[in-house]
Amino acid sequence: MSIAERVRVETVTVLSDDWYTLKKTVLSYRRGDGSWQRQSRETYDRGNGATILLYDPERRTVILTRQFRYPAFVNGYDDLLIEAPAGLLDDATPEERIRAETAEETGFAVGEVRPIFDAFMSPGSVTERLHFFVAEYRPGDRASAGGGVEAEGEDIDVLEFGIEEALGMIASGAIRDAKTIMLLQYAALNLLRD
Numbered sequence: 001m002s003i004a005e006r007v008r009v010e011t012v013t014v015l016s017d018d019w020y021t022l023k024k025t026v027l028s029y030r031r032g033d034g035s036w037q038r039q040s041r042e043t044y045d046r047g048n049g050a051t052i053l054l055y056d057p058e059r060r061t062v063i064l065t066r067q068f069r070y071p072a073f074v075n076g077y078d079d080l081l082i083e084a085p086a087g088l089l090d091d092a093t094p095e096e097r098i099r100a101e102t103a104e105e106t107g108f109a110v111g112e113v114r115p116i117f118d119a120f121m122s123p124g125s126v127t128e129r130l131h132f133f134v135a136e137y138r139p140g141d142r143a144s145a146g147g148g149v150e151a152e153g154e155d156i157d158v159l160e161f162g163i164e165e166a167l168g169m170i171a172s173g174a175i176r177d178a179k180t181i182m183l184l185q186y187a188a189l190n191l192l193r194d
Contacts (some may be wrong), residue, residue, distance in 0.1 A: 067080055
């Protein structure tokens with residue numbers, strides 16, 4: 001039996017459609033024992049996205065960004081977040097969008113991007129599926145300063161770290177962004193091993 005056969009949507013109410021879309025759904029779900037259970041769930045739909053880790057295999061370095069994230073701030077994080085470049089797809093393919101985001105945020109022009117996996121980042125409430133990529137870079141690949149798009153509220157610093165330093169920043173709590181932690185661990189296991 002497919003999941004679609006186990007879900008009966010009863011009502012969908014749009015609670016907010018300002019920044020993205022927040023909906024409340026009442027549904028019946030057929031449990032493993034065959035009984036139906038009525039449930040109420042809220043989902044936040046912000047679209048799907050893509051993220052990338054730029055890495056230099058010769059120098060064993062990575063490019064990350066640092067920026068203000070209001071949701072982290074209101075949850076008690078009084079610092080800028082260090083992250084891998086990322087953005088919403090906005091009707092583009094994941095490969096097209098991540099190339100554009102990389103240029104906007106970091107100033108690096110990347111050619112081949114390699115998909116490594118995709119993941120639901122917060123499936124209990126957010127619909128977003130994030131496509132993860134890696135790409136090699138060299139210092140000479142930087143075509144502009146980056147920094148993001150001011151009209152979108154972006155004020156982004158571009159950072160370069162050795163892989164060991166970046167992994168240490170996870171342990172110290174200086175890097176707390178989930179997508180970035182996943183990409184750095186992938187790099188440590190698959191791309192920049194000793």
